[in-house]
Amino acid sequence: MRKMLSHGIVTDDNWTLLDQPEGNLPSGNVLVPLSYWLQHRDDLAQKDLAQHNGSIGVWLDSHEEVEALAADLEKLPVIAINFPKFVDGRGFSSARLLRDRYAYQGEVRAIGQFIRDQLFLLQRCGFSQFSFADDLDLEAAAQSLNDFSDGYQTAADQAQPLFKRLRV
Amino acid sequence: MYIYDQYDQKLVDERVAQYRDQTNRYLDGQISEEEFLPLRLQNGLYIQRLAPMLRIAVPYGLMSSSQLRKIAQISRQFDKGYVHFTTRQNIQLNWPQLAEVPDILAELATVQMHAIQTSGNCIRNTTTDQFAGVAADEIEDPRPWCEIIRQWSTIHPEFAFLPRKFKIAVCGSEEDRAAFLLHDIGIQLVKNDSGETGFHIYAGGGLGRTPVIASSIREFLPKQHLLTYLDAILRVYNRYGNRDNKYKARIKILVKAWTPAVFAERVEAEWAEILAGDVNGVAQVTETEIQRVKSFFPVPDYKAVDAAAVDSALQAQAADNVAFSRWLERNVRNQKQPGYASITLSLKPAGVAPGDVTDRQLESIADLADQFSNGEVRSTHNQNVVIADVLKSQLFELWQQAKSGGLATPTIGTINDMICCPGGDYCSLANAKSIPVAEAIQRKFDDLDYVYDLGDLELNISGCMNACGHHHVGHIGILGVDKKGQEWYQIQLGGSANKQAALAKVLGPSLSRDEVVDGIEKLLDVYVENRLEGEAFLNTYQRIGMDKFKERVYAQNA
Numbered sequence: 012m013r014k015m016l017s018h019g020i021v022t023d024d025n026w027t028l029l030d031q032p033e034g035n036l037p038s039g040n041v042l043v044p045l046s047y048w049l050q051h052r053d054d055l056a057q058k059d060l061a062q063h064n065g066s067i068g069v070w071l072d073s074h075e076e077v078e079a080l081a082a083d084l085e086k087l088p089v090i091a092i093n094f095p096k097f098v099d100g101r102g103f104s105s106a107r108l109l110r111d112r113y114a115y116q117g118e119v120r121a122i123g124q125f126i127r128d129q130l131f132l133l134q135r136c137g138f139s140q141f142s143f144a145d146d147l148d149l150e151a152a153a154q155s156l157n158d159f160s161d162g163y164q165t166a167a168d169q170a171q172p173l174f175k176r177l178r179v
Numbered sequence: 180m181y182i183y184d185q186y187d188q189k190l191v192d193e194r195v196a197q198y199r200d201q202t203n204r205y206l207d208g209q210i211s212e213e214e215f216l217p218l219r220l221q222n223g224l225y226i227q228r229l230a231p232m233l234r235i236a237v238p239y240g241l242m243s244s245s246q247l248r249k250i251a252q253i254s255r256q257f258d259k260g261y262v263h264f265t266t267r268q269n270i271q272l273n274w275p276q277l278a279e280v281p282d283i284l285a286e287l288a289t290v291q292m293h294a295i296q297t298s299g300n301c302i303r304n305t306t307t308d309q310f311a312g313v314a315a316d317e318i319e320d321p322r323p324w325c326e327i328i329r330q331w332s333t334i335h336p337e338f339a340f341l342p343r344k345f346k347i348a349v350c351g352s353e354e355d356r357a358a359f360l361l362h363d364i365g366i367q368l369v370k371n372d373s374g375e376t377g378f379h380i381y382a383g384g385g386l387g388r389t390p391v392i393a394s395s396i397r398e399f400l401p402k403q404h405l406l407t408y409l410d411a412i413l414r415v416y417n418r419y420g421n422r423d424n425k426y427k428a429r430i431k432i433l434v435k436a437w438t439p440a441v442f443a444e445r446v447e448a449e450w451a452e453i454l455a456g457d458v459n460g461v462a463q464v465t466e467t468e469i470q471r472v473k474s475f476f477p478v479p480d481y482k483a484v485d486a487a488a489v490d491s492a493l494q495a496q497a498a499d500n501v502a503f504s505r506w507l508e509r510n511v512r513n514q515k516q517p518g519y520a521s522i523t524l525s526l527k528p529a530g531v532a533p534g535d536v537t538d539r540q541l542e543s544i545a546d547l548a549d550q551f552s553n554g555e556v557r558s559t560h561n562q563n564v565v566i567a568d569v570l571k572s573q574l575f576e577l578w579q580q581a582k583s584g585g586l587a588t589p590t591i592g593t594i595n596d597m598i599c600c601p602g603g604d605y606c607s608l609a610n611a612k613s614i615p616v617a618e619a620i621q622r623k624f625d626d627l628d629y630v631y632d633l634g635d636l637e638l639n640i641s642g643c644m645n646a647c648g649h650h651h652v653g654h655i656g657i658l659g660v661d662k663k664g665q666e667w668y669q670i671q672l673g674g675s676a677n678k679q680a681a682l683a684k685v686l687g688p689s690l691s692r693d694e695v696v697d698g699i700e701k702l703l704d705v706y707v708e709n710r711l712e713g714e715a716f717l718n719t720y721q722r723i724g725m726d727k728f729k730e731r732v733y734a735q736n737a
Contacts, residue, residue: 098340099422100337100417103337104418126214128197128218129339131336132334132337132339135337136336159334160193161186162190163335164331165462166337172331173186174464174468175461
């Protein structure tokens, strides 16, 4: 089974990422594309979801706007954000919007080409799970979550800037 | 100047450890070239034509004498004993070894310095006026605000992978000495009718291939909202800036495409959401923090000075010594405090690449700062070094020492004080060399009386259209271009980086390296023949237009 980092721990990744689902969804936990979700969400929520053997989450590409999911967040246990290239930083903002603006409580998962050396920043923006495209030593990678002990700014993990918490 | 507390220091130390681990993994083959690229760039390391180049951050240009001495030591230990001052007030090492960079960064951290975000597609060093704190026309000292921005931008989790590089400048005075309208964000300190400090925010300026003067997007931002508003601008840019084409990826292209008005609306909408989510205002900058940071920039304890006596003594010294009088005229600037002056140490002697200094000179600068000021210096975007708060009664002694250190070339603000990028001698992006052009101009115009007669003249040289030498805003701009493997130089006229910012216009077909100096001389002849009494080159150009200059330069080709 594929592995991923979840809240800093190496765990099984028992979700199937669907690029272009057709017909009935496969059984098990699946991540469907945003466009598919938007087209089928009423069916999925009422009919298929009830019958589906597993959970349904949504994945967004880097250019897709999380605002589109604003009404559906409570139905989604996982929202995955794809990094087509690791230097495409739009996903950092997507995660912060999910956490800060919509107070999304589910898992925000990074998928695609992000790299280990971004983990600290991704975590601060609200990502809780990391499913790497390539095989790598996840135990070693998890160390990068702790590259820094703190940060100056407000972010998804910290509503107050450092000066307000520590310099009073 | 700002002194790190335990939190600042820890962050910089952790950054060194992080980059050391990344370098080790890269050298072990665990990080690919492609993945290592932005990691090393965001720690200041470029791979250049001849060797790696390390750009050290000098936050808003301010440095202490102990920092200068540390850089001198680093340049001896890890490099060839000289460094380069850049047009963004930073310092570059030209020949460091990639494997030794973590050690260099660790050395820098011992004097509260780093190279974080000095390159790469992230928020770069915030720059400001080299006369901050002592300028007579200042509304408020911009440096505390620069420091607050520095901390906010340092390892910002959301904005480390922007579409392109991002530069912020803060201007605290009437006259603009920070070229703030040529930045991705330009921040002007202003007071509202109640006397409260706030910010006039501009966005979308920049040089490079497509030079643009920034547009006003908010006339008054209350100070406590500075960081949330910057977050809003950066978020809009991070989400909607062009990522397909690096030449269309700067924020200026987005502002232009949307129009400044629409861009401003989008930022306001994003900001309103951020504020709505911050119900208790916890993300705002507090008065406590503002006062804490301001306390690092105290007004010095100026002595009461008999200004008239000092001035007449200076005049007597100047009358006796022509070289000193020239230096006084060009390199010394009065401060608002009577009896005090700011002096500019020139890094532009003929025969040396503009902005280059040796390790010994760095130590001389440090000594001067300790002996004649408060141990602080300011680097300038014109690639010189300023020492402020010098007692005028000590200027003669300072000048003698500066002269023996090769730091007293009396040409500040003249044609020989050109801004010049490293160009084809060092930079892998360059289309043409720029340093030899600067040198040829300095050698040609070596008659100081002629140079002084020409007066204030900004000549800026870039070796390629990325415009590190700010050629678009030179009164005379020179741009190196490549034509079928040959180096050619396009001449531009009429640029200006002050508050009436203007972009230079192209004179005509490019000149060969051999023709450049001759062409410049003809431009200067046209100016001298046409100027009105006391009129500077730029004003003559604005009055008489391009044609007379053009006719003269290209006459032989007709």
